[in-house]
Amino acid sequence: MGILWMIIIGLIAGAIAKLIMPGRDPGGIIVTILLGIAGSLIGGFLFGGSDGRVGLIGSVVGALILLGLYRLIIGRRAHV
Template sequence: MGHGIIVTIILGFIIGLIAKFLMPGRDPGGFIVTIILGILGSVVAGYIGRALHWYGPGQPAGFIASIFGAILLLIIYRVVIGNRTTV
């Protein structure tokens, strides 16, 4: 059980790093945020893939799709945060 969590964290970090590398610019946080970005990117890609019938029920997103999911989250982050002004 513990190995699955560790693998998820490592893959999330790798996916988050690749997404940040492919989208240069100011992005959120450091190590922890990169892991969360990668994991959530995989979740988003899986949800979209199942909605489009690319994946079956319970089937996880692939590595490349997870990277695209993380990039999508980065785009959303930049749109939301980019509209805020700091005083």
């Protein structure tokens, strides 16, 4: 149940992050889910959720960080 819950929270966090940072991204729903799940892990690391129970806000903050980095990396590739 923990993995399924992480995917659900990751999907929500990734969608909220894309709403906060609108723009054209080359990724679809799969990239959104992956950014959200990874954002949950980063949020847990940043906000001390060592037991894996990170709130939605921490997950969104982590997803925003990853989305910003993703756009920087993809943006550089597009201009090269």
